[in-house]
Amino acid sequence: MTALLLVPPLAALLVGAGAATRASALLTRLSGVLVSAVLLATGTALLAHRGPVPTLGGDLLRADPLSALMLAIVGAVGLTATWAGLAPRRAADEPRAADEPRAASRAERRYAALVALFLGAMAIAVTTDNLGVLWVAVEATTIATAFLVGHRGGPRALEAAWKYVVLGSVGIAIALLGTVLLYAASRSAGGATLSWTRLVSGELPLDHGLVRVAVGLAVLGFATKAGLAPMHSWLPDAHSQAPAPVSGLMSGVLLAVAFYAILRVRAIADVVLGPGLVRGLLLAAGLGSLAVAAALILRQRDHKRMLAYSSIEHMGVLAVGAAVGGPIALAAVLLHLIGHGLAKASLFVVAGRVLAAEGTTTIADVRGLLARRPDLAVPLVVGMTALLGFPPFALFFSEVAIVLAGWRAGLGWAMGLTVALLLVVVAGLVRATASMVLGPAHDEERAASGPTPAAGHGSDRGPMTPLVLALSVTAVIGFVAVPVGDVLVRAAAALGLA
Amino acid sequence: MTVVGEAHLMSTPGSAATQLIALAAGALLVTSVLMVWRRELSAQVRLLTVQGVSLAVLAVTIGLSGPASARAELLVVAALVLALRAWLLPWVVGRRLRAGVEAGDAAREDGARLNPTASLVVVALLATVAYLVSRPISEAVAAGSGAAVSGPAAFAVPVGVCMVLIGFLLLVGRRRAMSQLIGFLVLDNGIATVAFLTAAGVPFAVELGVSSDVLLVVLILAVLSRRIHAQVGSTTLDSMTELRD
Secondary structure (H helix, E strand, O other): HHHHHHOOOOOOOOHHHHHOOOOOOOHHHHHHHHHHHHHHHHHHHHHHHHOOEEEEEEOOEEHHHHHHHHHHHHHHHHHHHHOOOOOOOOOOOOOOOOOOOOOOHHHHHHHHHHHHHHHHHHHHHHHHHHHHHHHHHHHHHHHHHHHHHOOOOOHHHHHHHHHHHHHHHHHHHHHHHHHHHHHHHHHHHOOOOOOOHHHOOOOOOOOOHHHHHHHHHHHHHHHHOOOOOOOOOHHHHHHOOOHHHHHHHHHHHHHHHHHHHHHHHHHHHHHOOHHHHHHHHHHHHHHHHHHHHHHHHHHOOHHHHHHHHHHHHHHHHHHHHHHHHHHHHHHHHHHHHHHHHHHHOOOHHHHHHHHHHHOOHHHHHHOHHHHOOOHHHHHHHHHHHHHOOOOHHHHHHHOOOOOHHHHHOOOOOHHEEEEEEHHHHHHHHHHHHHHHHHOOOHHHHHHHHHOOOOOOOOOOOOOOOHHHHHHHHHHHHHHOOHHHHHHHHHHHOOOOOO | OOOHEEEEHHHHHHHHHHHHHHHHHHHHHHHHHHHHHHHEEHHHHOOOHHHHHHHHHHHHHHHHHHHHHHHHHHHHHHHHHHHHHHHHHHHHHHHOOOOOOOHOOOOEOOOOOOHHHHHHHHHHHHHHHHHHEEEEEEEHHHOOOOOOOOOHHHOOOHHHHHHHHHHHEEEEEEEEEHHHHHHHHHHHHHHHHHHHHOOOOOOOHHHHHHHHHHHHHHHHHHHHHHHHHHOOOOOHHHOOOOOOO
């Protein structure tokens, strides 16, 4: 079982290295799908495993149920984004002879290698027990995604990439300071360690003042990476400028893993200090994120930016859920991570296809999708329904569970505010989606100006199977108490809070 | 400003190690303050080199005065710090800077939001804040039973925190891409200082990962700033305002 822990990083390394060479154009093309599938399979296998928690290399790799679940989420969301993001075999802008196998271009090879590196780093981040290694892995994703954000080139993509790297690195540097101080606390207590299991075991007499500073800094740092207000400003730029599958990966995987880091730090604070400090921080960040998202979604004119703000909104819901704490709210938080990741990855891919088909990301310029392009409009509407938390989708159950648990925990005012802000978000998203989807098929103005050139934005078509799969999973997962409910409860219990 | 950081150091009976730590911490603080004051970007790169050397001295001193078991590891870490922070990182930044100047970019930070006097006043305030927020850290570390560092080292912690804050000041107060990069490095040197003073550095594997991450971030930012210069024609970040709501 312990050997399984080595599979995800090794697979990412080998596939990434293979994809970077000229060896096989097919491997380069399918590298992201391959690594994601390995991650999903390993995560599922580790989830099915009962008995002692597999560990490897001291505190280096360890997969408790929470780690296994996160690994499966990273794999599933990665699979949705990379599979659906595969361009059709023939790239529209590169005509070629039908019988001649095209070698992968330099940009394609770099893209494939960076996606594999990103997925590998995420896998290490969720399966390590060492907080230092967790930090290194999360920071490594900044490095992997920096060029992915700027992949399309052009001043706007470069601006987004610069802001992303500077803000991301500075934010995560704060988390490093927090990690260093946690190490100092353990060292002063007589057992120098960064092992999460030892820090939450309560066997070290950690100094309260030091842990308070350390935990505050670590939560603040990882919250930057998770896109929580007030350190969210890199997120809409990066998500709107990156290629669609990368936006999906960043939104569904990177934010989720950064949030996972917050959950781990929170567990240490709970053991040493009690829940007060982190609850206050998370509640403020969560409500702040919801408010920022609600205000900016209402007057959003760009549909990719709108999706990015929706990610901030959902991170806000997660932060509120984590602030509530307790077994029900934490299981709901994990369900929310699954539902949001799958729905958002699908929606970003659809948004990429809409951009390719219409040549614009301006909401007002897209009309009558349902009549003209039902293959884009249907997944867009279904995905939005999932994202807005309508039943039967998973986000409905998770949001209701978080609000109810919060109410019972005596946070009624915060839950009222959460629900009100969520309703504002729903109104904004419904209005924007309706205006894109509905309307007559034939627009005189568009007909006069001719078809919009779609070059440089990828393809407007692609595999539908991953979208159908991802959205169906989101639809049914809320009803599957066994084994899903059981898995969520075990994962929440791994944090030692349930 | 140095007085704030070293008040406690000077009051302790000075062994050679304590004096060396005080010297290194003082050098770190003075170079950080000079970075705020100087506008010449090449001067800032030279200051970064001095900071790297001071950090290595700090690591060696803590290593030699600590328990023998951790000595070899800390000496290796010190060599790593010297190679990375005193040579490689300043070299990368300096090379990018010279290439940018040859391509017509400014060699000075000309669009700073604060004039030198005002920024020095802000630095004085930041030093005070650093001293206040580091108090629980210093006390906990000095009182700890398993502390690897002697008491005096813990009381230099405000220097590291102050460097982190000065790094922030450089990041938000400067408009050239290279100035922001230098601010990030000061911030990172500050974190390394705190790590050495409070815990004699992080475990070696983590230190290796952190170092390579920092190196890659700096390389990426250097490449991005070259591309921005090629596309936009300047690296003043004021010209980057296309993305907003």
